[in-house]
Amino acid sequence: MPRTLVKDALAATAPNEAIFLQGWVRTRRDAKAFSFIELNDGSCLKGLQIIIDATLPDYANVSRANTGASVEVHGKLVESKGQGQKWEVVAEKFTVLGEADATYPLQKKGHTLEFLREIAHLRPRSNLFGAVFRVRSRLAYAVHQFFQEKDFYYVHTPIITASDAEGAGDMFRVTTLDVGNPPKTEEGAVDSTKDFFGKKTFLTVSGQLEGEIFATALSNIYTFGPTFRAENSHTSRHAAEFWMIEPEVAFCDLQGDMALAEEFVKHLIRDAKEHCAADLEFFSKFVDKDLLARLDFVLEKPFVRCSYTEAVEILNQSGKTWEHSVAWGDNLQSEHERYLTEEHFKCPVTVYNYPRAIKAFYMRVNDGCAPDRQTVAAMDLLVPGIGEIIGGSQREERLDLLKAGMALHHLDEKNYWWYLDLRRYGTVPHAGFGLGFERMLMFVTGVANIRDVIPFARTPGTAEF
């Protein structure tokens, strides 16, 4: 007999004389003449109630069906006589496949998120993490759906790379050299020409530069894959390994880029609300009471657009005392970003046109708007509770100005010869952005720590699973 998933059994429209289910015991409640078991198979948040009568030959198995045990049930799907559920299963055959004894760490009690991180191999069996990872799966699908339906092509940019998208930032080194005894040059330095690729290589920090190659061929592309930062960050919103979505659009300027970012974020929220309603309700009840209201609010309101120069004025006229003062030319600090999105505008804010000196070399220099040639066409999308969720820009398509940007950032043109070629041959205005997938999940679920929206978090000092 084919297995029925719990989510399908719960959605039944009529009783079923013969049904077969498999899953894990969440809780068992014994009475004198029968036992109730709540069966969960991960297909949805809710479990299905199983009733096993004490007169059943298999009733002897029930005492071994503790929380966490894997079981299978043949029986009838009937309307429940009790409150709290529409359907339940009256067991006819009940088997315990794998017991879970008293050492099973996941109790039917509240656990701290910190404890659950230590049992990352078991936490997907909890309500919270089951919901988080169902939403994660659905949103990954929605990412592809959004771009595919807009005629964007999905490009697989390399994980191992010899280029550094920012010219800064710590990267993980990829090598097959014997770290204890590497080959040396005559000067005594490690000889990377003897390494696997004949040069220094790293785990990618961004697929953007390679994405630009494909945007200047296929017009609209996106990447969606893992990225790596070897930064020693100890915060609730940084991980050493995370997933990023990076669209790149040819014949597009910063305005178009900001519009795409807003449409994309709203699409993901709308999709989660439509397809993960039960899970979002759970988050709203147990994680963040304001979640659903906030998501609705974000869907309804246009995102505020605010130039960097305006933002600095707002911050200086706020009357607030800042830990870090703000002068034109300074980077906006977390406290400033949070004030803009959480207190001043109280909605997502796109800050654009940042000072040239504090942004990456590939961002397009603004001319024709004050202060002339001092800003670049960059934008950051800030959301309440998280801060920066998207960073993007129009790219510098003019060869001479791109070279000047590289000189400003002390980058060697030789390492970027292929990137410069894109400007030598058929260059076009183009723009793109990067969305941190985990940060988006934090925003959609209300879960406050990035370690809890990725299956196996990689943070400094932690790579157990």
Added chain:
RNA sequence: UGCCCGAUAGCUCAGUGGCAGAGCAGGUGACUGUUAAUCACUUGGUCGUAGGUUCGACCCCUACUCGGGCAGCCA
């Protein structure tokens, strides 16, 4: 990397310079429809590690380890 907080039963947490506590989980029993069932009884401890102060340290001090928060860096 800097600053701050924490570590007590399997889990969540109280606790006081002088006999180590509760709830849940586990065990035993009760209960004819439960909903993290309920009720009674019950097992369970190197108080993170190493030093120090003290007649006496889970408690005070120092270092270390681990976890967490904030900041920086960013997505």
